[in-house]
Amino acid sequence: MKEMHTTYDPKDFEDRLYADWMKHNCFRAEIDPKKVPFTIMMPPPNITGQLHMGHAMDETMQDTVARFKRMQGYSVLWLPGTDHASLATEHKIVEALREEGTTKESLGREEFLRRAWAWKEKYGGRIIEQLKKLGSSCDWSRLAFTMDARCSRAVREAFVNLYHKGLVYRGSRIINWCPDCRTALSDEEVEHTEDAGNFWHFAYPVKDSEEKLVVATTRPETMLGDTAVAVHPGDKRYAGLVGKTVILPLVGREIPIVADEYVDPAFGTGAVKITPSHDPNDFEVGLRHNLPMIRVMNDDGTMNENAGEFCGLDRYEARKAVVAAMKERGLLVKIEPHTHNVGHCHRCHSAVEPLVSKQWFVKMAPLAKPAIEAVVKNKTKFTPDRFAKIYFNWLENIRDWCISRQLWWGHRIPVWYCEDCGETICEKEDPSVCPKCGSAHLKQEEDCLDTWFSSALWPFSTLGWPEKTPDLDYFYPTDVLVTGYDIIPFWVMRMMFSGIEHTEKVPFRDVLIHGLVRDEKGKKMSKSAGNGIDPLEIIEKYGADSLRLSLLTGVAPGNDTRFTTAKVEWARNFINKLWNASRFVLMNAEGAEAELNKRKFTPADRWIISRLMATIREVTLSLQKYDLGIAADKLTDFVWSDFCDWYVELTKPALYGDDPEKKRGALGVLLFVLDSVLRLLHPFIPFVTEEIYGYLPGKRGRIITADYPRYDSKLSYKKEAAAFEGIIGLIKAVRAIKVSVNCPPAKKVNLYLETEAKALITANRNSILRLAGASDIGFVESGAEAGEKTVSQVTEIAHIFIPLGELVNLEEERARLRKELDRVIGEIARAEGKLSNKSFVAKAPKKLVDDERAKREKYLDMKERIEHQLESL
RNA sequence: GGAAGUUUAGCUCAGCUGGGAGAGCAUUUGCCUUACAAGCAAAGGGUCAUAGGUUCGAGUCCUAUAACUUCCACCA
Numbered sequence: 001m002k003e004m005h006t007t008y009d010p011k012d013f014e015d016r017l018y019a020d021w022m023k024h025n026c027f028r029a030e031i032d033p034k035k036v037p038f039t040i041m042m043p044p045p046n047i048t049g050q051l052h053m054g055h056a057m058d059e060t061m062q063d064t065v066a067r068f069k070r071m072q073g074y075s076v077l078w079l080p081g082t083d084h085a086s087l088a089t090e091h092k093i094v095e096a097l098r099e100e101g102t103t104k105e106s107l108g109r110e111e112f113l114r115r116a117w118a119w120k121e122k123y124g125g126r127i128i129e130q131l132k133k134l135g136s137s138c139d140w141s142r143l144a145f146t147m148d149a150r151c152s153r154a155v156r157e158a159f160v161n162l163y164h165k166g167l168v169y170r171g172s173r174i175i176n177w178c179p180d181c182r183t184a185l186s187d188e189e190v191e192h193t194e195d196a197g198n199f200w201h202f203a204y205p206v207k208d209s210e211e212k213l214v215v216a217t218t219r220p221e222t223m224l225g226d227t228a229v230a231v232h233p234g235d236k237r238y239a240g241l242v243g244k245t246v247i248l249p250l251v252g253r254e255i256p257i258v259a260d261e262y263v264d265p266a267f268g269t270g271a272v273k274i275t276p277s278h279d280p281n282d283f284e285v286g287l288r289h290n291l292p293m294i295r296v297m298n299d300d301g302t303m304n305e306n307a308g309e310f311c312g313l314d315r316y317e318a319r320k321a322v323v324a325a326m327k328e329r330g331l332l333v334k335i336e337p338h339t340h341n342v343g344h345c346h347r348c349h350s351a352v353e354p355l356v357s358k359q360w361f362v363k364m365a366p367l368a369k370p371a372i373e374a375v376v377k378n379k380t381k382f383t384p385d386r387f388a389k390i391y392f393n394w395l396e397n398i399r400d401w402c403i404s405r406q407l408w409w410g411h412r413i414p415v416w417y418c419e420d421c422g423e424t425i426c427e428k429e430d431p432s433v434c435p436k437c438g439s440a441h442l443k444q445e446e447d448c449l450d451t452w453f454s455s456a457l458w459p460f461s462t463l464g465w466p467e468k469t470p471d472l473d474y475f476y477p478t479d480v481l482v483t484g485y486d487i488i489p490f491w492v493m494r495m496m497f498s499g500i501e502h503t504e505k506v507p508f509r510d511v512l513i514h515g516l517v518r519d520e521k522g523k524k525m526s527k528s529a530g531n532g533i534d535p536l537e538i539i540e541k542y543g544a545d546s547l548r549l550s551l552l553t554g555v556a557p558g559n560d561t562r563f564t565t566a567k568v569e570w571a572r573n574f575i576n577k578l579w580n581a582s583r584f585v586l587m588n589a590e591g592a593e594a595e596l597n598k599r600k601f602t603p604a605d606r607w608i609i610s611r612l613m614a615t616i617r618e619v620t621l622s623l624q625k626y627d628l629g630i631a632a633d634k635l636t637d638f639v640w641s642d643f644c645d646w647y648v649e650l651t652k653p654a655l656y657g658d659d660p661e662k663k664r665g666a667l668g669v670l671l672f673v674l675d676s677v678l679r680l681l682h683p684f685i686p687f688v689t690e691e692i693y694g695y696l697p698g699k700r701g702r703i704i705t706a707d708y709p710r711y712d713s714k715l716s717y718k719k720e721a722a723a724f725e726g727i728i729g730l731i732k733a734v735r736a737i738k739v740s741v742n743c744p745p746a747k748k749v750n751l752y753l754e755t756e757a758k759a760l761i762t763a764n765r766n767s768i769l770r771l772a773g774a775s776d777i778g779f780v781e782s783g784a785e786a787g788e789k790t791v792s793q794v795t796e797i798a799h800i801f802i803p804l805g806e807l808v809n810l811e812e813e814r815a816r817l818r819k820e821l822d823r824v825i826g827e828i829a830r831a832e833g834k835l836s837n838k839s840f841v842a843k844a845p846k847k848l849v850d851d852e853r854a855k856r857e858k859y860l861d862m863k864e865r866i867e868h869q870l871e872s873l
Numbered sequence: 874g875g876a877a878g879u880u881u882a883g884c885u886c887a888g889c890u891g892g893g894a895g896a897g898c899a900u901u902u903g904c905c906u907u908a909c910a911a912g913c914a915a916a917g918g919g920u921c922a923u924a925g926g927u928u929c930g931a932g933u934c935c936u937a938u939a940a941c942u943u944c945c946a947c948c949a
Binding site: 004006007008174192199215216217218219230262263264267268269271272273274275279280281282284340341354386387389390393394397485486488489515516520522553554555556558559560561562564566567569570572573574575576577579580581582583584585586587588621622625627629630633636637644645648649656732735736738739740742744745746770773827830831834837838839840841842843844845848851852855 | 875876877878879884885886887888889892893895896897898899902903904906907908909911912913914915916928929930942943944945946947948949
């Protein structure tokens with residue numbers, strides 16, 4: 001037998017074991033008709049990403065589930081991959097180019113993409129290597145990338161299909177435009193913040209009249225694109241003006257005054273300037289009233305030629321200039337401070353400009369409906385289920401999805417335009433001539449697809465769809481998706497409708513939602529705030545197992561959690577405990593295998609095995625419900641309290657004694673429980689359990705491929721275990737008595753017990769002596785036999801008397817007994833209270849009532865004993 | 874303006890289908906007891922946010938209220 005080191009040091013084995021697992025293909029998923037598949041698709045991290053605590057938790061949860069299912073005998077596929085992250089990556093490369101003093105335009109598309117791929121090759125694998133440090137047991141042979149040939153093929157197929165069904169269309173609509181990234185964004189990519197601004201009141205002169213119509217705006221520069229002023233149809237103040245026109249100041253354009261329900265007469269001045277090209281509401285009003293759409297802004301946020309004298313100014317300069325010009329003309333009525341919601345680009349955080357632009361959209365209504373139904377009908381279940389409400393909320397209010405991006409890094413939209421006849425061509429194969437006019441002058445669409453368009457196909461594109469691959473057939477639909485609540489709208493929802501649309505199946509049966517990992521103070525960890533904690537540093541210091549365990553314990557599904565090093569230290573301490581308990585067992589086993597001999601079980605053996613069985617049951621059930629935190633709590637509690645603190649101590653008399661039969665019996669149980677515990681813990685702390693498993697005598701193979709322990713009703717020993725709790729209670733009571741009289745722990749005491757459980761106590765005599773710090777046990781008929789100066793305590797199975805001579809202070813002992821008496825009297829009152837309630841006796845389950853009666857009897861007996869003892873003092 | 878969540882011991886948080894309040898950390902006391910001081914033993918500490926309701930019985934279910942958090946939303 002190899003010697004285990006005296007202290008737990010993860011550095012000794014984590015890397016070695018990971019390499020060993022890889023070398024022996026332990027993570028590889030095989031198509032095995034005899035097994036049931038279990039599939040998890042890893043949410044692909046961005047190639048620009050660095051591993052952060054959020055990933056660490058997400059990956060740990062997936063790995064824990066994957067390892068659990070693998071041990072349960074499923075053919076587990078956990079498929080890893082990365083996302084090309086169109087905007088984020090392009091942003092990085094553009095920045096790098098800027099530092100070189102060049103631009104993507106001067107580089108050209110082809111060269112830019114070459115640079116992007118090179119960047120991907122260099123940095124894209126970084127996060128993958130970091131995932132391995134955590135112990136992630138994914139099938140690296142199936143590593144995917146959203147822009148690899150497979151996924152790209154799926155994107156093409158999906159887009160073309162949607163196009164021909166009319167679910168993808170091109171149109172001029174109001175979209176969110178980021179002037180810095182110079183691309184359109186989807187609604188989901190816009191973050192709204194409350195920004196302080198102003199409400200500028202402008203007077204527009206009514207044509208052929210002295211009257212002026214006052215409008216209020218938060219974006220004065222857009223007035224240059226006004227094509228109407230709207231008032232509410234029922235607004236008496238403006239009733240006479242509807243149908244007339246105003247002369248738009250600074251521009252001189254004559255624009256109509258229209259009536260529209262959209263206007264809230266109570267807000268502002270009750271008159272709204274309408275700029276259909278630069279505001280979503282105004283766009284709608286413009287459609288209703290057939291207003292012209294005049295764009296006054298360029299893609300880079302500067303004003304265009306329609307802005308007249310303001311042409312070329314940046315939007316914010318233009319804002320100032322417009323206000324100044326209006327003031328100069330005496331048309332600025334007033335300025336009110338006003339805070340309002342402003343959209344910002346989620347990538348660069350500059351203010352988003354709503355503007356009309358020709359873009360590609362996915363028609364959402366027909367896709368949303370079946371996606372909602374699938375969850376209503378429980379084909380896909382959210383855990384916790386409250387997230388279904390959030391999902392519904394999104395899908396029920398969804399608008400068409402803008403999928404075109406004015407970017408180069410990504411899937412180029414597979415659409416060609418005929419330069420001769422104007423035909424739009426969208427087919428699965430690249431066209432060479434126009435099918436309508438035969439022209440060879442075809443030009444491909446310049447735009448790329450939103451990153452999330454390819455992510456939406458992830459559960460099946462990675463398995464080879466649209467090909468009917470064996471993988472797709474065996475592993476799809478997937479079983480569980482593990483992800484944070486923050487990307488339900490970006491990803492979960494889109495995978496749902498995409499999966500249903502393209503494969504006619506829901507992409508996953510369960511969605512396990514987790515919360516955010518926050519810092520010690522509860523703040524969101526972020527790069528800009530500088531409060532992020534690097535998981536790799538924690539692994540370096542404490543090991544991956546400690547990090548993993550700390551991320552899973554004390555966390556309820558879907559709730560945010562705070563990351564504290566105190567918790568990691570707790571986890572490290574727990575693992576150290578496991579390490580040392582294992583070391584203890586193995587030292588005593590001396591390399592010998594030991595058998596479990598049921599006929600030779602001691603009461604303590606039956607107790608720990610009973611507790612083990614209960615733990616197996618609870619942990620397995622919790623894991624099946626994805627209650628990882630509860631499972632981890634139950635397990636660590638069993639290992640530390642029941643196994644280490646009690647059972648290991650209980651076996652010491654046998655191990656150190658000279659009866660080889662007893663020693664062999666104890667070792668059999670110790671090894672059995674240790675082996676079970678290691679396997680139970682393996683999904684949570686894979687490295688250390690694999691390492692210790694290797695030291696177990698007579699073991700073959702690895703724990704990663706071992707069976708998960710199963711509950712065995714023949715080993716449940718419920719009655720025996722309950723009886724044994726009495727021994728534990730007895731030991732605890734003696735310890736407490738010794739502390740209460742300041743008796744040094746090393747000083748052995750004599751125990752006099754008045755009890756009916758003589759057999760049970762005798763059977764555990766040595767354990768009691770050792771754990772309670774006693775020299776002898778004597779059975780008595782009454783406390784008087786124990787002598788004069790005694791301290792006493794009533795427990796479940798015995799009335800304890802300890803003669804402590806000089807240590808006994810009669811006054812203190814009386815006080816202690818009185819306090820105990822008060823407690824017991826309280827208990828009796830509580831039981832009486834319940835039992836005297838006729839409704840309780842009549843309606844509560846019989847067992848409960850019986851239990852209550854039994855308790856009353858027990859406490860009455862205790863009361864009598866304590867009173868008797870008090871009198872005798 | 875909608876929606877969701879949170880409120881339990883000094884701190885951070887568990888508490889599944891309603892049946893005598895739990896853990897870790899921190900605190901106090903005593904222990905280097907031949908696996909472990911990254912440890913052992915003992916102890917203190919909670920009208921489970923508030924007010925009602927349902928129930929024999931509520932931390933748990935229902936309704937309001939308050940505070941905090943997050944997400945969504947076009948009032949110019």
